[in-house]
Amino acid sequence: MKLLRTIANLGYGSRRDVTAMIREGRVTDAHGEVLYTDDEPAHADVRIDGEPLDPPAGLLLMLHKPVGYTCSTKDRGRLVYDLLPPRFARRSPQLSTVGRLDRDTSGLLLLTDDGALLHRIISPKSKLPKVYEATLAQPLRGDEAAIFASGTLMLESEKTPLLPAELEALSPARARLTLHEGRYHQVRRMFAAVGNHVEALHRSHVGGLALGGLAEGAWRTLGPGEWEQLFQQ
Known part of the structure; x- marks a missing residue:
C-alpha cells in the first residue's frame, strides 16, 4: 500500500x-x-x-478500563477512546471494543480492528471464560456457588437458563466469578437473582489473557503470540 x-x-x-x-x-x-x-x-x-507508525491493520490491544468510562464512540461523557491516542478513533478499519464493560465496571477490555477476530472472540461457540471480581453489598449466603454452577438459573425477562458459572469466595462479601457467556449486565443480574447487590465489579481475565500489572487507564498492543494465548483455556 x-x-x-x-x-x-x-x-x-x-x-x-x-x-x-x-x-x-x-x-x-x-x-x-x-x-x-x-x-x-x-x-x-x-x-x-x-x-x-502505529501498528497496521490487524491491531489487538488491551486496555485497563477505569470506572466511569463508556465503551462507545457516541455517548456523552468519558469514553474509553479518550484513553487512547486521538487518531485511533479515526483508523480504517475502525477500532472497536470486543464486547463491553458497563460504565461502573473496571478491568480488562480488548479492542481490535480485525472483524474476524472480534467475532471469533465474542462468538457463543468460543465460550471464552471471563473472570470477574465482585464486591457485594451483603455477605455471601453460601449457596451461590451451587446455584451458579447448576446451569438452571434463569434471569428476569430471559427465556434460556445461564450456562454453568464458577464462583470462588474471596472473603465474606467478595467473590471471583468465571463466566462462559456474555449476557447484558450478567454478573450484576446473577447476584440480584440470589438477593444481593454488586457494589464494585472488576474483570481480570478474558480467555487465557490476564490484565496483569497494567495500570488503570493504560493500554498496550498485543502480539500474535498473545492472540493465541487468548484462546488457550
Whole structure:
C-alpha cells in the first residue's frame, strides 16, 4: 500500500493532511531520509516526526478500563477512546471494543480492528471464560456457588437458563466469578437473582489473557503470540 493511504488509514489525518505532512518533510524512513507520497516502504521503517507508525491493520490491544468510562464512540461523557491516542478513533478499519464493560465496571477490555477476530472472540461457540471480581453489598449466603454452577438459573425477562458459572469466595462479601457467556449486565443480574447487590465489579481475565500489572487507564498492543494465548483455556 502506498505511503499516503497507509498513513491516512491509521488516522493521522485526511489525505490532504498527510500530503501536507509529507511535503513538510515530517515523514521519513528509519535513517531520517525524507519519504514521498508514492513510496512504499516497509511499515516498520516509517517515521512521523521521528516516531514509528502505529501498528497496521490487524491491531489487538488491551486496555485497563477505569470506572466511569463508556465503551462507545457516541455517548456523552468519558469514553474509553479518550484513553487512547486521538487518531485511533479515526483508523480504517475502525477500532472497536470486543464486547463491553458497563460504565461502573473496571478491568480488562480488548479492542481490535480485525472483524474476524472480534467475532471469533465474542462468538457463543468460543465460550471464552471471563473472570470477574465482585464486591457485594451483603455477605455471601453460601449457596451461590451451587446455584451458579447448576446451569438452571434463569434471569428476569430471559427465556434460556445461564450456562454453568464458577464462583470462588474471596472473603465474606467478595467473590471471583468465571463466566462462559456474555449476557447484558450478567454478573450484576446473577447476584440480584440470589438477593444481593454488586457494589464494585472488576474483570481480570478474558480467555487465557490476564490484565496483569497494567495500570488503570493504560493500554498496550498485543502480539500474535498473545492472540493465541487468548484462546488457550
